[in-house]
Amino acid sequence: MLQRVADLLLGLPKAEGPAPVATKGLRIPMPDGVHLVADRYTPAGQRSGPVVLVRTPYGRTGPIAALFGSVFARHGLQTVVQSTRGTFGSEGEFRPFHLEREDGIATAEWLRAQPWCDGRLATAGLSYLGHTQWAMGPYLDPPLEAMALGVTASEFVSTFYPGGVLAADNMVSWSAMIGRQEERFAGLPNPVQKRRTRRAMTHLPLNAADVAAIGKQVLFLRDVTTHAEPDDGYWAMSDHSAGVAGLAVPVSMVTGWYDLFIQGQLRDFRTLQDAGRAPRITIGPWAHGDPASLRISVQDQVGFLRAHLLDDRAQLQRSPVRLYLQQAATWLDFDAWPPESTATDSHLRPIGGLGEVVDGEARPTAFTYDPADPTPAVGGPLLTGTNKQQDNNDVEARDDVLVFTGEPLIADLDVIGEVSSTVFVRTELGHADVYVRLCDVDQDGRSLNVTDGILRLRPGAPEADADGIVTAQVRLDPTAYRFRRGHRLRVQVAGGAFPRFARNHGTGEPVASAVDGKANRFEIFHDAARPSRVTLPVFSR
Structure with a gap:
């Protein structure tokens, strides 16, 4: 039965x-x-x-x-x-x-x-x-x-x-899980352990977050934090x-x-x-x-x-x-992925605007990212914790998050396929992360995340132009999403999303051992010569 x-x-x-x-x-x-x-x-x-x-x-x-x-x-x-x-x-x-x-x-x-x-x-x-x-x-x-x-x-x-950024939340939570999975009662809900693991994600140095989470070392966390630098071939076997x-x-x-x-x-x-x-x-x-x-x-x-x-x-x-x-x-x-769509640019505009038209001579918009108070993550593709779509209004009110919002849509907009963004950015320290998120804002002003992506910048990678400006090509996760008539598209630009992604200390130190950090000033350019934008695959039946 x-x-x-x-x-x-x-x-x-x-x-x-x-x-x-x-x-x-x-x-x-x-x-x-x-x-x-x-x-x-x-x-x-x-x-x-x-x-x-x-x-x-x-x-x-x-x-x-x-x-x-x-x-x-x-x-x-x-x-x-x-x-x-x-x-x-x-x-x-x-x-x-x-x-x-x-x-x-x-x-x-x-x-x-x-x-x-x-x-x-x-x-x-x-x-x-x-x-x-x-x-x-x-x-x-x-x-x-x-x-x-x-x-x-x-x-x-x-x-x-x-x-190029360590997925700290997922790596710490999985390490804590496998590190204690054979202990007695490990399979039962444990709110105390859950809170302890989440606190451990903020621990510095990050390669000791396993001990902070479960009281013992987990080799996987040591491996994944130690081998997080570019061109490290350690994980070739996987x-x-x-x-x-x-x-x-x-x-x-x-x-x-x-x-x-x-x-x-x-x-x-x-x-x-x-x-x-x-x-x-x-x-x-x-x-x-x-x-x-x-x-x-x-x-x-x-x-x-x-x-x-x-x-x-x-x-x-x-x-x-x-x-x-x-x-x-x-x-x-559909017969194939991705389905046929029209690549449509939504440009970041001055004073928080978003649209198809580029402002010819707009001045850059600036913010400061501080690793001592890292920009928090909200929802998204997480193994544990509060994931998927969440209200982003609180994080969007922070000084270290730029928000660009379009006009209300006059018809439903279906976005199906690969989503990308191009952000022209200049940073004070050279070591920085560019985080881009696409949101859906309803008539009540609630801002729900749809997809996002991040890119770690290092001096010379990507190469800056004569003015010190880097072209950051940030790939967002693919999606299939209907933005309803009357809703607005919104793009966030920030220097991180913590603890989903390990904080950028701004010093170039390895993520496994870094403890100290420096505040980093960002300038985001959105003029005719440097049209920062998100490119959406717009689907029409």
Whole structure:
């Protein structure tokens, strides 16, 4: 009865027959002698067949066992759930992203040699469980039958350091989570620990935020803060993007407009698409780990894997791109990403204006960013805390945030695709961050964030002109959003968004060890010669 209720809640067809058989504690040898532990879930009565592999650092019980074990197997998919190296009974040391390629390939070879596997292998999972798929999928011979990829990407480095800035909030919160995940009661809600972790994000130096958060060191946080400087090749082992174009495996993806991997996942999708493959993707109004996304994610993965392993082709009859148009409460289908649109510039104008026309001789607008009182972040693509869309009025009232607002729209404006900005900026110190956010302002004056991006400036990168002015090309996250008639577009420009992004100390010191900082004066230019702007992909039916 419970299994039928679960299927109903997940929107899956009712599974008939006895419960699947679970074989716990399989020990899978790695080339270096380490053994990784796995559990096998087999549909009742099945002796041999294809296998779905799920590799996870988060344990093999609880929701992971229920979704990727019981649910998959009840719907005919023999599944093996494996704990990655150094987690939940698997031997070795857990160093995230380090040995997933080697361990994944060895696991695939072992599975294919088992009498209960017919040689066909597919993969599934979300987030880090998606990374473990990318770490093996491009390298296997024979190839996988299918990959079901949720909220993930082939490379994570751009998510660690978006625009060259350490994503402090996400890195500290994930480090605190993995650092204590095997402790007793770690899976239960803990408001005290949550507050402690959030306070730790303000700790200096940042590479000691792990101790501030959970009272002990977490190697991942030390790694990600120590190797945050440009051209550091430390994370090369985690980047599998070079193999995306050559991947001939059927791929299905699910992500959300407020997911931290949205840029990387759509880059992977477009790479596959441009290489002549036939991937599909579903993009909803979700953040990472949003409970609202679970139903569609499970439906997508079960249906896609059944199509490619059990020849149940019904779930393949859909458009390659299915996306949710925010504020329109509608799903749209397209043949490709991005859909056709018109690149439309909204120029920053004097006295806080925003529009298509550039003011010929406008003077620059200035503000001062102070790392001792960093500009706060509001909402957005966060792993924990208050994410997605939030009211930005309080932060927009600060002296260190410039606000440029357009006139009320005379008709609905649909923006679907890649969003970018060009900001002409001069800073006093040379070391600075340029943060740009696009907002939707309703008739009551409430300002809701839609998408944003950041870029770290260093002396000579990008190169300044003779007047010391830098052209900052800031890439914002892609979106699909309807700005309603009567609403206004608003663009924020600031020197940071803390603690989502690590503060810029203005000194050039490494982010891992920096403690002191200097206030930094910004000048934003918006004249005919230096037309700072946001470029929107305007969609018309």
